[in-house]
Each structure stands twice: as C-alpha cells, then as structure tokens.
Amino acid sequence: MPMNFSFTAADEAFREEVRTFLRDELTPDLIEAGRRSSAMYVDRETMQKWQAKLHARGWGAIDWPVQYGGTGWSPAQLFIFREECARAGTPPVLNSGAVLLAPALFAYGSDEQKAYYLPRILSGEHYWCQGYSEPGSGSDLASLKTRAERDGDEYVINGTKIWTTHAQFADHIFCLVRTKADGKPQQGISFVLMRMDLPGIRVEPIITLAGDHEVNQVFFDNVRVPVSNRVGVENQGWTVAKHLLEYERGTGGAAAGLKVALDGLRQSVQKDGPGIEPLIKNPAFAMKLHQLEVNFNALEFTEITTLARLVAGNHPGPGASSAFKIQSVDVEQRINTLRMEAAQYYGLPDHTRISLNECTEPRIGPAPVESAMASYLTSRAASIYGGSNQVQHNIIAKVELGL
Numbered sequence: 271m272p273m274n275f276s277f278t279a280a281d282e283a284f285r286e287e288v289r290t291f292l293r294d295e296l297t298p299d300l301i302e303a304g305r306r307s308s309a310m311y312v313d314r315e316t317m318q319k320w321q322a323k324l325h326a327r328g329w330g331a332i333d334w335p336v337q338y339g340g341t342g343w344s345p346a347q348l349f350i351f352r353e354e355c356a357r358a359g360t361p362p363v364l365n366s367g368a369v370l371l372a373p374a375l376f377a378y379g380s381d382e383q384k385a386y387y388l389p390r391i392l393s394g395e396h397y398w399c400q401g402y403s404e405p406g407s408g409s410d411l412a413s414l415k416t417r418a419e420r421d422g423d424e425y426v427i428n429g430t431k432i433w434t435t436h437a438q439f440a441d442h443i444f445c446l447v448r449t450k451a452d453g454k455p456q457q458g459i460s461f462v463l464m465r466m467d468l469p470g471i472r473v474e475p476i477i478t479l480a481g482d483h484e485v486n487q488v489f490f491d492n493v494r495v496p497v498s499n500r501v502g503v504e505n506q507g508w509t510v511a512k513h514l515l516e517y518e519r520g521t522g523g524a525a526a527g528l529k530v531a532l533d534g535l536r537q538s539v540q541k542d543g544p545g546i547e548p549l550i551k552n553p554a555f556a557m558k559l560h561q562l563e564v565n566f567n568a569l570e571f572t573e574i575t576t577l578a579r580l581v582a583g584n585h586p587g588p589g590a591s592s593a594f595k596i597q598s599v600d601v602e603q604r605i606n607t608l609r610m611e612a613a614q615y616y617g618l619p620d621h622t623r624i625s626l627n628e629c630t631e632p633r634i635g636p637a638p639v640e641s642a643m644a645s646y647l648t649s650r651a652a653s654i655y656g657g658s659n660q661v662q663h664n665i666i667a668k669v670e671l672g673l
C-alpha cells in the first residue's frame with residue numbers, strides 16, 4: 271500500500287483468501303501464456319479460461335456495482351486483489367466488455383440490454399472489441415464517418431474502423447456511427463452494438479512494430495443492425511462515448527502490474543553478467559531507476575485515491591482519468607526503456623520477430639528482460655491508444671484548468 275496507507279487485519283485475511291484462490295486456480299499454462307506474450311494481451315482461449323475461473327468464484331468483474339455481479343469490495347481489497355494477481359502472474363486480459371462497455375451500459379443501457387449483455391460479459395461468453403477510431407478520425411474522433419442509415423427497424427452501416435484490438439477474436443463490437451450528417455459533428459453520432467458475424471463485416475489484420483497481430487481494420491459493407499441495438503438516444507452517442515472513455519483512461523488497476531515489472535527490473539540489474547558488474551552499480555542507471563521509483567509511488571497513491579472515488583459511487587472524471595493515463599503510461603514506458611538498457615548491457619538477444627511462445631532458443635540472462643525489445647515496442651503504443659497523451663493534456667487544460 272502506498273504512502274501512509276496501511277492494511278487492516280481483515281485486509282490481510284482477504285489477501286490470504288486471494289492467494290489461496292490463485293494457488294488453486296492459476297495453472298502453470300495460464301501463467302506461461304501471459305509471461306511469454308510480447309503483446310498487450312493473450313489469446314482469446316487463455317483469457318476465456320481465466321475469466322471462467324474468476325466468474326465461478328464470483329470475481330468476474332470485481333469493480334462492477336454489486337447489483338450487476340460486482341464484489342462490493344473496498345478500495346483496499348480491489349488494490350490487494352490486483353496486486354496479488356500481478357505477483358502471481360495472471361494472464362493480461364482484454365476487458366473491452368467488462369471495463370469499457372459495461373459502465374456505458376450501467377449508465378445508458380436499456381433494461382433489456384443490461385439483462386442480456388451484462389451476464390454474458392461477466393461469464394466471458396461474449397468477447398467484445400471497440401469500434402471508435404477510423405482512418406482520419408482518432409484524436410478528432412467526432413469527425414468519424416462510418417454511416418448508419420435508418421431503414422425501418424434497422425440501421426444499414428457502411429464504413430470502416432481501424433486499430434480495433436482483438437477484432438479477430440471478438441464476437442461483438444460496440445461502434446460509434448454517424449446517424450446525422452449536418453450540424454455539429456458531436457451531435458450526429460450514435461452508439462451501436464453488433465455481432466461480428468453479421469453479413470458485410472470483414473476484418474483485416476495490422477501487424478504491430480513488435481511483430482504481433484493485435485490490431486485490425488474492420489470494414490462494414492451494408493451491415494444491417496436492429497435499431498434496438500443502439501445504446502442511449504439517437505444522435506447523442508457522443509455522451510455515451512465520453513463516459514466510456516473515462517473508464518478506458520483511468521480507473522486504476524495499472525499500478526499492480528507496473529510494480530511487478532519494476533521489481534523484476536530491480537532484481538535483474540542486481541545480477542552479474544559474463545565478466546561484468548551488476549548494472550545497478552552504474553550511478554547513471556541507478557539514478558534513473560530511483561527517479562522512476564519515486565514516480566511509481568506517486569502513481570500508486572493516485573490509484574488508491576481513484577479507487578476510493580469509484581467505490582463511493584463516483585465516476586473517474588475526465589480530468590482525473592486523463593491525468594492518470596499520462597502518469598501510468600509514463601511509468602510503463604520508462605520501465606521498458608530501462609529494461610532495454612539492461613538487455614543491452616547484459617547482451618540479451620532480441621526476440622522481436624520470433625513470438626516468445628514459438629522461440630526454442632535457450633534462455634540467456636535475467637528472465638524479466640527476456641522480452642525487453644518486444645515489450646518496449648509494444649509500450650510505445652500506450653501513449654497513443656485510449657487517446658494520445660497530447661490529447662489528454664488538452665482535456666486537462668480544458669476541464670481542470672478552464673483554459
């Protein structure tokens with residue numbers, strides 16, 4: 271726990287409960303799938319397997335409101351759970367359904383939509399992807415052009431979405447579509463839910479710098495979707511979209527994984543190399559590591575205060591979530607930069623073009639820097655996705671500083 275927080279005896283008992291669950295349920299294949307993934311997330315099969323175990327324990331969506339299947343845990347419990355999961359090496363899961371769509375449904379979904387979609391997100395049966403960005407409409411999202419024209423009880427959708435994470439695995443997509451061409455761009459957008467197997471949907475892969483197939487371009491050619499699949503009011507989807515983005519940018523949950531990565535880095539640079547001293551003895555490197563630790567502590571503190579706000583029933587707030595995103599991305603990228611320095615110092619091979627899962631070479635050097643190059647390249651994207659850091663600065667200037 272950061273700064274001046276401390277855990278109660280009940281919190282420590284809860285930690286034991288989580289550890290027992292992880293010892294029983296987190297099988298070596300799940301840990302290995304996560305450890306060897308250079309991408310941000312693991313494959314759908316691994317994620318669904320892990321989600322099924324969490325769901326069976328009643329921990330499928332720990333921070334949802336209790337009425338929809340959440341746990342009702344305190345901020346300390348949420349923090350402990352994430353910390354223990356990160357330490358135990360649970361696989362990194364894509365939560366477009368549970369983390370992004372669900373809060374939008376809580377706030378704007380109809381009773382039928384909540385009753386149908388939420389249990390299927392919780393169980394992992396439905397696997398969602400996010401259709402916001404388009405070629406030419408990323409930071410300037412409101413300029414999006416994918417059209418939805420009304421034809422009786424259906425929308426007919428034409429256009430394209432890009433950078434769609436895991437569209438190749440998803441069976442559902444939530445999309446922002448243009449339902450009105452004239453007037454202010456923000457006032458002609460609607461938020462629509464679709465199955466990915468509808469006639470007219472095509473997914474093309476995009477391979478990242480790190481050599482992974484994680485993102486895609488999705489094409490819509492006369493795709494027919496019932497009007498009842500719209501969330502919220504027609505032409506007011508921008509309000510739903512912004513609400514969802516607050517959850518994408520900053521609800522906490524980053525610190526636990528970063529802490530484990532930082533610990534791994536710290537341990538790896540204590541080691542001797544072939545004929546060389548531990549890297550930590552280099553004062554310039556040590557200084558960078560210590561500065562990073564200070565920034566990490568501040569991030570951890572911010573996270574616990576954000577969790578407290580969420581548990582009290584508030585939403586993150588646009589300024590706070592943007593600030594959290596900038597802070598966590600900065601720490602993530604700096605950890606990866608120092609891992610690269612360590613990999614370089616110890617002379618470790620670059621596995622970027624060979625998926626670590628397929629790599630048969632014997633491991634050389636400290637494990638935490640084994641995938642340094644791939645993680646470094648992957649983490650470059652963190653200051654772009656979910657809205658670039660520059661755009662987050664603009665939001666803070668506007669909503670917090672009134673500029």
Ligand SMILES: Cc1cc2nc3c(=O)[nH]c(=O)nc-3n(C[C@H](O)[C@H](O)[C@H](O)COP(=O)(O)OP(=O)(O)OC[C@H]3O[C@@H](n4cnc5c(N)ncnc54)[C@H](O)[C@@H]3O)c2cc1C
Pocket residue numbers: 399400401402403406407408409410432433434435436485651654655656657658659660661664
């Ligand atoms: C790995 C990855 C996964 C992604 N997954 C998804 C996904 O699942 N679903 C989805 O919908 N999208 C996804 N995205 C897209 C992401 O949200 C966009 O890339 C992001 O919003 C930036 O948009 P853009 O790429 O069009 O860049 P642009 O908007 O063209 O920006 C280019 C550069 O200009 C800067 N810039 C733009 N406007 C301003 C401004 N007003 N002030 C200052 N600087 C500015 C930006 O900061 C950036 O540096 C993903 C992106 C990546 C990299």
